[in-house]
Amino acid sequence: MDLLEYQGKQLLARHGLTVSPGKAVTTVEDAVSAANEIGYPVVVKAQVLIGGRGKAGGVKLAADEAEAREHAGNILGMDIRGHIVGTLWVEHASEIASEYYASVLLDRSAKQPLLIFSVEGGVEIEQVAKESPEKLVRHHVDALEGLSRKEAVAIATAAGADADVIQGVADALLALYEVWTEEDATLVEINPLIVTPAREVKALDAKVSLDGNALFRHPENQALSDGENEDPIERLAKEQGVQYVKLDGDIGVLGNGAGLVMSTLDVVARAGGAPANFLDAGGGSDAEKIKQAVRLILANDAVKAVLFNIFGGITRCDEVARGLIAAFEEIKPSVPFVVRLDGTNDVEGRKLLQEAALPNVHPARTMNEAAEMVVALAAVQSVGSPG
Amino acid sequence: MAVLVDEHTRLAVAGITGREGSFHTLNNRRYGTTVVGGVTPGKGGQDVEGIPVFDSWAEAVREARPNTAMIFVPPRFAAASILEAAAGGVELLVAITEGIPAHDELRTYNTLKLDHPGTRLIGPNCPGILSPGKANVGIIPASFFKEGNVGVVSRSGTLTYQIGNEIAQAGFGCSSIVGIGGDPVPGSSFVDVLELFQGDDQTELIVLSGEIGGSAEEEAAEYIAEHVTKPVVAYIAGFTAPEGKQMGHAGAIVSGTAGTAIAKAQALEARGVRVGRTPTEVAEIAVEVLGGASAPAR
Numbered sequence: 001m002d003l004l005e006y007q008g009k010q011l012l013a014r015h016g017l018t019v020s021p022g023k024a025v026t027t028v029e030d031a032v033s034a035a036n037e038i039g040y041p042v043v044v045k046a047q048v049l050i051g052g053r054g055k056a057g058g059v060k061l062a063a064d065e066a067e068a069r070e071h072a073g074n075i076l077g078m079d080i081r082g083h084i085v086g087t088l089w090v091e092h093a094s095e096i097a098s099e100y101y102a103s104v105l106l107d108r109s110a111k112q113p114l115l116i117f118s119v120e121g122g123v124e125i126e127q128v129a130k131e132s133p134e135k136l137v138r139h140h141v142d143a144l145e146g147l148s149r150k151e152a153v154a155i156a157t158a159a160g161a162d163a164d165v166i167q168g169v170a171d172a173l174l175a176l177y178e179v180w181t182e183e184d185a186t187l188v189e190i191n192p193l194i195v196t197p198a199r200e201v202k203a204l205d206a207k208v209s210l211d212g213n214a215l216f217r218h219p220e221n222q223a224l225s226d227g228e229n230e231d232p233i234e235r236l237a238k239e240q241g242v243q244y245v246k247l248d249g250d251i252g253v254l255g256n257g258a259g260l261v262m263s264t265l266d267v268v269a270r271a272g273g274a275p276a277n278f279l280d281a282g283g284g285s286d287a288e289k290i291k292q293a294v295r296l297i298l299a300n301d302a303v304k305a306v307l308f309n310i311f312g313g314i315t316r317c318d319e320v321a322r323g324l325i326a327a328f329e330e331i332k333p334s335v336p337f338v339v340r341l342d343g344t345n346d347v348e349g350r351k352l353l354q355e356a357a358l359p360n361v362h363p364a365r366t367m368n369e370a371a372e373m374v375v376a377l378a379a380v381q382s383v384g385s386p387g
Numbered sequence: 388m389a390v391l392v393d394e395h396t397r398l399a400v401a402g403i404t405g406r407e408g409s410f411h412t413l414n415n416r417r418y419g420t421t422v423v424g425g426v427t428p429g430k431g432g433q434d435v436e437g438i439p440v441f442d443s444w445a446e447a448v449r450e451a452r453p454n455t456a457m458i459f460v461p462p463r464f465a466a467a468s469i470l471e472a473a474a475g476g477v478e479l480l481v482a483i484t485e486g487i488p489a490h491d492e493l494r495t496y497n498t499l500k501l502d503h504p505g506t507r508l509i510g511p512n513c514p515g516i517l518s519p520g521k522a523n524v525g526i527i528p529a530s531f532f533k534e535g536n537v538g539v540v541s542r543s544g545t546l547t548y549q550i551g552n553e554i555a556q557a558g559f560g561c562s563s564i565v566g567i568g569g570d571p572v573p574g575s576s577f578v579d580v581l582e583l584f585q586g587d588d589q590t591e592l593i594v595l596s597g598e599i600g601g602s603a604e605e606e607a608a609e610y611i612a613e614h615v616t617k618p619v620v621a622y623i624a625g626f627t628a629p630e631g632k633q634m635g636h637a638g639a640i641v642s643g644t645a646g647t648a649i650a651k652a653q654a655l656e657a658r659g660v661r662v663g664r665t666p667t668e669v670a671e672i673a674v675e676v677l678g679g680a681s682a683p684a685r
Contacts, residue, residue: 269627
């Protein structure tokens with residue numbers, strides 16, 4: 001679960017990191033009154049879950065009310081690489097002496113938290129890693145022991161932080177690590193972590209990802225999930241507990257198990273088709289869940305044909321068949337379906353489908369055959385012939 | 388021989404009294420796995436179709452002497468149950484539970500490594516382990532696999548069934564099928580299971596089924612080049628996954644260049660591992676390598 005900048009900053013502040021006072025707003029008028037309240041100069045920042053906001057014109061400095069109004073008006077509603085700006089963060093502009101970088105993430109290979117710190121902040125950290133890797137200090141924290149002040153000071157020193165802010169940087173690193181562990185974060189990144197002329201260490205940006213599986217421990221974080229920037233079908237899917245990701249193509253895909261569904265997308269692509277979605281109905285789906293899943297797939301107008309690829313383990317193929325039959329009764333889809341059923345209760349499932357004789361539903365024997373059939377059917381739909 | 392589970396397995400199950408737990412435990416017993424007990428705090432003294440239930444792992448170990456633990460408890464209690472089973476001295480832990488917090492997995496992994504180095508954890512968020520004809524521990528639908536000489540190790544459950552089924556239809560069977568799970572911090576990696584298959588007499592070919600995200604496949608490629616003499620055929624799911632989108636498994640997320648399907652396939656191919664582009668192609672390569680002459684089912 002990715003947080004917007006201002007949500008991340010509020011989390012950082014809760015753990016003792018210094019951030020600028022600011023306000024999240026959704027209208028130009030509120031932006032202006034927030035700016036007046038905070039005091040100029042202010043920075044008006046687009047709140048979207050994508051990088052490169054500055055380059056896209058989504059971050060602007062305003063010296064007075066007129067500028068605040070102008071920038072807020074321009075940025076609200078702006079499309080930043082597919083993300084429409086619905087929220088602005090207005091904060092007091094900071095004076096900057098130095099820009100550092102700090103992050104904590106899970107190193108899946110080492111199976112330890114990895115703390116990265118550099119005095120070359122404010123730019124893409126990947127670029128620093130490539131061009132001057134010696135400027136990055138990478139430190140594995142012992143997940144059981146945690147981060148000590150001694151370690152934090154050593155990291156700041158090794159990276160070459162200014163001598164007079166070593167303690168301030170160490171404080172920031174300790175707070176950063178505390179956010180990572182205590183909030184069940186999978187990533188906490190501050191870029192830049194600035195030093196002001198008054199030698200204060202401060203987070204000017206925040207990128208925080210929280211572990212959705214750990215939200216039961218953090219009821220106060222539950223409300224942070226960002227609904228407004230989400231695809232409406234993806235949001236609906238989340239409410240129903242279905243794993244759905246919208247893609248750009250025209251072939252709807254439903255399968256059970258993330259690996260099999262990803263594999264199905266690949267096989268469809270190899271057959272020359274373009275998947276419209278990833279949908280993992282999960283293990284042990286009953287007819288009702290399958291019916292809802294069909295509704296989700298068809299909510300995307302781009303879908304011209306649908307592929308069911310089921311290899312039942314916990315999932316029973318007869319339940320899948322019942323769900324599809326129920327979906328046809330209620331939704332009456334106008335696009336063709338190709339259905340491949342193997343695994344638990346496959347014989348019963350195929351029989352149910354055969355007896356139901358649903359219009360424009362085609363059984364397939366294998367995954368490859370199913371992919372080829374659905375690609376051919378989608379192509380026919382595209383040229384406008386009746387399916 | 389097979390790996391990890393066989394006729395010597397003595398299984399106890401945490402969460403045996405739950406709906407899923409009891410269903411799959413009984414399925415495993417029906418397959419022939421020796422099930423010696425279950426653990427559900429507060430339900431000690433009860434039984435599930437004759438399988439005794441204990442209040443704690445300590446008691447289960449003392450009374451029923453399991454050598455394998457299956458964890459079926461809800462995510463928020465799973466880490467504690469894993470560590471309790473390890474503290475009780477159970478050597479092999481198989482965690483089926485999906486949705487365990489990443490930080491719990493991280494602490495569990497490191498605690499096991501530090502305090503119980505002799506304990507092996509498979510999963511979490513995995514389908515378990517099947518050694519056809521010998522034992523089934525987990526939720527793998529055993530009827531689709533035959534006994535044979537192909538070892539399968541996979542991050543994904545249903546994809547494993549797909550590949551195993553293709554291999555079976557090509558006339559071959561499996562020594563063991565090991566699902567290591569798709570979570571960010573799995574207890575065992577591809578490398579751990581490759582090592583077991585390399586040392587297993589019954590296994591003549593290894594199928595490795597990976598997916599986007601992380602670097603486990605790249606590490607497997609390095610290990611294979613240096614330590615595995617048996618032929619390995621690989622599959623990677625997620626060639627068409629868009630960058631930055633999570634596809635169900637916590638592990639299955641692509642960001643930047645590392646961790647993509649193409650990078651993984653190239654890493655494996657550079658080490659001489661053949662990579663099938665579809666599950667069918669994996670089975671075809673496996674058949675080609677093993678040859679029609681090799682005895683399939685035993």
